[in-house]
Amino acid sequence: MSLGLALVATLIVALAAGWFGYVRASRLRTTSRLHSLPFYHGAYATLWAAIPALLILALWAPVQSRLVDQAVLSSPEGRALPQFEMQRESILSEGREIANGEREQGFNPQSSTLAPRIRAEESRFSLFGGVAAIMAALVAAGFALRRTAPQFRARTGVERWVMIVLFAASLIAILTTLGIFLSLMFESLRFFRLYPVQSFAFGLEWSPQTAIRADQAGSSGAFGSLPLLWGTFFIGAIIAMVVAVPLGLMSAIYLTQYAHPRVRSWLKPILEILAGVPTVVYGYFAALTVAPVVRDFGLSLGIGSASSESALAAGSVMGVMIIPFVSSMADDSIAAVPQAMRDGSLAMGATKSETIRKVLLPAALPGVMGGILLAVSRAIGETMIVVMAAGLAANLTANPFASVTTVTTQIVFLLTGEQEFDSPKTLAAFALGLSLFLITLLLNLIALHIVRRYREQYE
Numbered sequence: 001m002s003l004g005l006a007l008v009a010t011l012i013v014a015l016a017a018g019w020f021g022y023v024r025a026s027r028l029r030t031t032s033r034l035h036s037l038p039f040y041h042g043a044y045a046t047l048w049a050a051i052p053a054l055l056i057l058a059l060w061a062p063v064q065s066r067l068v069d070q071a072v073l074s075s076p077e078g079r080a081l082p083q084f085e086m087q088r089e090s091i092l093s094e095g096r097e098i099a100n101g102e103r104e105q106g107f108n109p110q111s112s113t114l115a116p117r118i119r120a121e122e123s124r125f126s127l128f129g130g131v132a133a134i135m136a137a138l139v140a141a142g143f144a145l146r147r148t149a150p151q152f153r154a155r156t157g158v159e160r161w162v163m164i165v166l167f168a169a170s171l172i173a174i175l176t177t178l179g180i181f182l183s184l185m186f187e188s189l190r191f192f193r194l195y196p197v198q199s200f201a202f203g204l205e206w207s208p209q210t211a212i213r214a215d216q217a218g219s220s221g222a223f224g225s226l227p228l229l230w231g232t233f234f235i236g237a238i239i240a241m242v243v244a245v246p247l248g249l250m251s252a253i254y255l256t257q258y259a260h261p262r263v264r265s266w267l268k269p270i271l272e273i274l275a276g277v278p279t280v281v282y283g284y285f286a287a288l289t290v291a292p293v294v295r296d297f298g299l300s301l302g303i304g305s306a307s308s309e310s311a312l313a314a315g316s317v318m319g320v321m322i323i324p325f326v327s328s329m330a331d332d333s334i335a336a337v338p339q340a341m342r343d344g345s346l347a348m349g350a351t352k353s354e355t356i357r358k359v360l361l362p363a364a365l366p367g368v369m370g371g372i373l374l375a376v377s378r379a380i381g382e383t384m385i386v387v388m389a390a391g392l393a394a395n396l397t398a399n400p401f402a403s404v405t406t407v408t409t410q411i412v413f414l415l416t417g418e419q420e421f422d423s424p425k426t427l428a429a430f431a432l433g434l435s436l437f438l439i440t441l442l443l444n445l446i447a448l449h450i451v452r453r454y455r456e457q458y459e
Contacts, residue, residue, distance in 0.1 A: 002123075003057060003064070006130030010053040010137045017141035018046030024148045036154035044154045047161040048144035053137035060129035064122070071121045077114050092118075184437055187430035194424045195223050200431060202226060206394035208414065208425045223428050225435060227394035231404035232436075235315040235390060236379035239400060243319025244379075245372055248326025255327075256334045257356060268331075275324040279384040286317035286389035298401040305402055309391035312400035318385050322375045329371025333364035366451040373447035377440045383408040407432045 022042030029038060069092065072078045081088045094111035097103045099119040105112050148154075192200070203224015251271060255264050291313040298306025337360050345355040361368070383406075391403030392413070414429035 002126050003061060003129060006126070006133050007054075007057055009130070009134050010050065010057065013134065013137040013141060014046045014050035014053070017049040017137075017145060018042040021045030021145055021148055024145065025154070028148070028150055032150040034150050035152065036156075040154040040158050041148050041152075044157045044161075045141055045144040045148075047158065049137045049141035051161065051165070052140050053133040056133045056136055057129065060132070064125045064129055067125050068118065068121045071125075072114065072117050075117050077110075077117050081110065081114075181437060184430055184434040187427055188434045190422075191424060191427035191431045194427065199223065200225055200428075204396060206410070208410075208428060223424065223431075225407075225432060227396045228405060228407045228410055228432065229435065229439075230396055231311070231390070231394065232380045232406040232408070234398070234400075234404060235311050235318065235386060235406060236382065237376045239312060239315025240319040240322060240379045241372065241376060243316050244322040244326050244375060247319075248323045248375075249330050249368065251323070251327045252330035252334060253356060256331055257352065257360075271327060272324050274321065275328075277321070279321070279382060280388075282317050282321050283384045283388035286313050286385050290317055291389050294401065303399075303401050305399065307391065307401060307403045309389060309403045310401050311390055311404045314386050314388075314390035315400070317389065318379055318382055321382075321385070322379055325375050325378065326371055329374070330364065330368045333367025333371070334360055336367065337363045366453070370447040370451040373443050373450070377443045377447075380406070381408055381436065381440065383412055387412070407436050411436075 019042065021044060022038050025034060025036075025038035025041035028034060034041075072092070072095075073081070081091055091108045091111050091114065094103075094108060095114035095118050098105065098111060098115035099122065200223050203222075204226055205222055205224045206227045207222040255268055255271075259267060287309075291308050291310060294310050294313045294316075295306050295308045298310070341359055341363060342355060345359040346352075350358070386406045386409045390405060390409075392405050392409065393403040394410075395402055395404050397404065411429045411432050414426060414432075
């Protein structure tokens with residue numbers, strides 16, 4: 001029995017329990033007065049049968065994988081594997097793919113020998129987990145059906161289960177964020193044991209290739225993060241925002257205050273289509289169309305260092321990409337301003353433009369500023385446009401026509417290909433990721449503070 005088959009069986013048991021609960025409550029309704037409708041009795045039985053069993057399956061899946069690996073490695077076929085961990089993991093991975101039917105044979109002959117053993121162990125442990133889940137579903141369904149009675153508060157029980165599910169969803173999001181932070185923190189601490197934290201935080205040189213060997217010239221100070229952080233800030237928080245904020249804010253003002261409802265009904269969806277365009281398409285547009293124009297413009301101004309890969313090309317296209325985000329946030333904030341404030345300003349003799357400048361925009365400031373800071377957080381995490389249009393040179397320059405790079409781009413290149421996860425070059429990616437995580441967290445906290453402070457002022 002596979003876990004997929006156990007999942008199907010569990011859902012069938014849950015639906016059957018719900019049906020029996022509904023039928024039983026409907027019969028009781030003909031002879032007595034029920035506290036809850038029959039639907040709630042059926043839903044109560046379904047939730048009791050489904051949720052504990054699904055939880056068992058969700059917890060058993062990773063445990064089963066570990067148990068299967070241990071059983072395979074302790075078998076005669078597993079003991080014949082090489083002692084080198086990476087080579088052993090590679091053979092095991094090929095064996096799993098053959099056992100699951102994803103490939104016919106592996107690069108290493110031992111993987112084909114290992115596949116039957118992996119298949120047998122997976123079947124054995126899947127049977128344990130599947131039987132446990134189905135038994136849990138049956139026991140829980142029996143418990144729920146026995147409680148079907150006229151005075152039983154089934155609706156309260158259903159609402160309690162829904163609250164538990166909602167709480168679990170929130171907890172998963174929080175724990176996922178905490179897990180990401182801790183994984184970055186642990187790997188970053190490994191990097192800072194090999195490289196001084198002050199040199200990483202304040203170093204002006206980023207050249208990880210020169211630090212592969214300790215005896216190479218220039219191996220020290222090659223992991224200075226300031227050029228990358230500046231490139232990230234320069235492209236994502238300055239150039240992109242110079243493009244996105246005015247255009248996004250003006251489009252929001254037009255759509256909410258001046259546009260005819262019929263014009264707004266087709267103009268707003270068209271604007272929001274920009275948010276759904278894949279970033280790689282923006283990257284093509286930046287590299288093939290915008291970057292040559294920017295280079296030619298720089299050369300026409302007499303700037304000999306104008307490059308075909310520039311911060312201006314990447315930042316301006318990134319700004320276009322973020323326009324719908326800024327416009328949507330500003331649109332919602334302006335539309336949420338009470339009509340009484342707008343009418344009061346017009347009644348005092350102010351013109352429409354004066355009302356927008358002196359009443360609507362100040363009142364909508366929390367949402368607008370929060371949207372801008374969230375847009376900055378998204379911009380500094382963008383990678384594809386920077387890879388294709390800004391280049392890879394870690395330059396600490398304010399020249400928008402020069403090539404720069406960002407934190408996310410360097411993380412991609414540091415972790416691409418086969419790398420040793422105990423070298424400073426690879427571990428530096430986690431330190432950069434931790435820096436980016438903290439910067440975006442700080443921006444989100446500032447946005448939240450602004451929204452809360454000014455919202456209270458205007459409410």
